[in-house]
Amino acid sequence: MKELSLNILDITENSVKAGATLTEITLDESDKNLILTIKDDGCGMSEETVKSVTDPFYTTRTTRKVGLGLPFLKLAAEQTGGGIEITSVVAKDENSPHGTCVTATFNKEHLDFTPLGDITATVTTLVQGHPDTDFLFIHRKNGGEATLDTRELRQVLEDVPLDTYDVIKWIEEYLREQYSQIN
């Protein structure tokens, strides 16, 4: 993909499909590196499944036999000299902690580093597409950060759905405003 933000969109969709109530997307950016973490509290995967998810011929999709979300993220990270790590805990019962965490490390100075792209659009698209699940987005960069926590929004908005046009517009401007401070 020409932008990492599209990879992020793709991977986060997996979390939502895994039944996550909260998905945390964190970007830790320094001059040299970008570390992406996508952590969810979804149903989790077995050890065996974790090993096979970066194989493009493994997929949870039933419509076709190839899944390229994680294989593409792995490729994007590895072609900069970085890599990905996946840990997961399967849900045994409702009370025990469970979920999946994907961490991808990129060397920003490598020529094959894929630019992050329009992450604000990605985050707004996620909220709009899944207004009933929560997202915590944090991008740390240049000593500052841009954040969005839909749980806080939900408290303030009470019964107003998050995919309401005005809410989505507000989220977009809220993120863009924060980025204008740290970029």
Added chain:
Amino acid sequence: MKVREIAEKAELKILSMPDPEREVIGAYMGDLLSWVMGRAGESNVWITIMSNINVVAVASLADVSCVILSEGVELEEDVLNAAKEKGINILSTNLPSYETAIALSGMV
């Protein structure tokens, strides 16, 4: 023209050819896999310098007739095995991508 005939006429090295009689229609050239995935046409020849396992997956999804690795790019054994198993034809040449396309001109 069939993949087998193209391999012969353009003097391409055969790495994996489970489906030699596959008919070739047109060609596509590109190395950004996600981009190729949505753009390479069915039965195209796909010219690329990429050689990881995802190439086999994209070739399968896009339903290209064969992959041609240019610039003398080689395949790891596990990728080669996946190609054979998934029925993906893979050929190679020492020519750069542009010259490979020229060599195929008139055939596809």
